[in-house]
Amino acid sequence: MNTNDRTMSQMMKEGCADLHDKAEHAKVPSRMVSGLMTKDEYCQMLQQDAIWNKALDTAILKRRADNPYLMALVDDIQFQGPYFDQDLAHFGIADDCQPTPGVVAMCKTIEDAASNDHLTLLGLHYVREGANNGNSYVAKKLRAAWGIEGDDGLRSMDPYGNNQRALWEKFKTILDAQEFSSEEKDHMVKAGRVMFERVMAIHEDLAAATA
Numbered sequence: 001m002n003t004n005d006r007t008m009s010q011m012m013k014e015g016c017a018d019l020h021d022k023a024e025h026a027k028v029p030s031r032m033v034s035g036l037m038t039k040d041e042y043c044q045m046l047q048q049d050a051i052w053n054k055a056l057d058t059a060i061l062k063r064r065a066d067n068p069y070l071m072a073l074v075d076d077i078q079f080q081g082p083y084f085d086q087d088l089a090h091f092g093i094a095d096d097c098q099p100t101p102g103v104v105a106m107c108k109t110i111e112d113a114a115s116n117d118h119l120t121l122l123g124l125h126y127v128r129e130g131a132n133n134g135n136s137y138v139a140k141k142l143r144a145a146w147g148i149e150g151d152d153g154l155r156s157m158d159p160y161g162n163n164q165r166a167l168w169e170k171f172k173t174i175l176d177a178q179e180f181s182s183e184e185k186d187h188m189v190k191a192g193r194v195m196f197e198r199v200m201a202i203h204e205d206l207a208a209a210t211a
């Protein structure tokens with residue numbers, strides 16, 4: 001199978017595997033998985049992540065109606081802003097914090113893509129949506145560490161609950177049914193890699209604030 005025969009989801013997975021490995025083992029995800037992250041740290045992360053998630057929702061909403069790929073792939077349940085609002089409300093915190101440099105960079109990438117680059121928007125969204133696979137596992141670890149049950153406060157980490165695996169498979173099936181050109185596939189992988197870098201930079205900001 002040459003590169004052109006690889007499905008989009010295979011190309012995204014393989015093209016970002018090195019960065020996934022790096023992102024998964026960085027300090028902030030490791031603190032969550034090992035149960036060391038405090039609720040205070042988690043709330044700081046929620047505030048920062050709410051900013052860029054809402055920016056990405058807004059950008060996709062602005063472009064979705066006139067783009068067939070975004071129309072085919074992005075359901076309203078994938079907009080993460082409402083899940084962050086529920087989590088922020090649960091912890092009684094506002095979403096008016098100062099964005100860290102990593103969040104500013106993420107918002108700039110989203111804003112640039114919103115103006116003229118729907119494929120980058122889709123690549124960014126793919127990584128956000130795919131990250132729910134790991135986040136749902138991380139949410140289990142946090143529930144255990146904090147001795148809580150249920151979804152309150154953790155909806156943005158685990159928005160789909162028991163439907164996570166099925167919804168991810170559906171997303172990939174629809175993605176792989178799109179007739180992307182090989183240039184478009186390469187463009188998406190590049191956007192996915194940018195997204196991993198942006199998320200890691202935000203995690204580094206949070207880790208530095210904790211140190």
Ligand code: HEM
Pocket residue numbers: 012013020023024025029030033126127128129130131132133134135137138195196199200
């Ligand atoms: C503790 C941290 C993490 C864990 C344990 C984890 C774990 C996982 C797992 C188990 C999958 C499913 C793989 C499959 O279906 O074959 C996955 C997929 C994915 N994760 Fe993560 N992940 C973590 C962090 C992250 C982060 C920080 C990001 C994004 C910045 C991310 C982005 C993705 C993406 C895009 C996918 C779908 C593509 C793929 O299957 O490789 N993950 N992750």
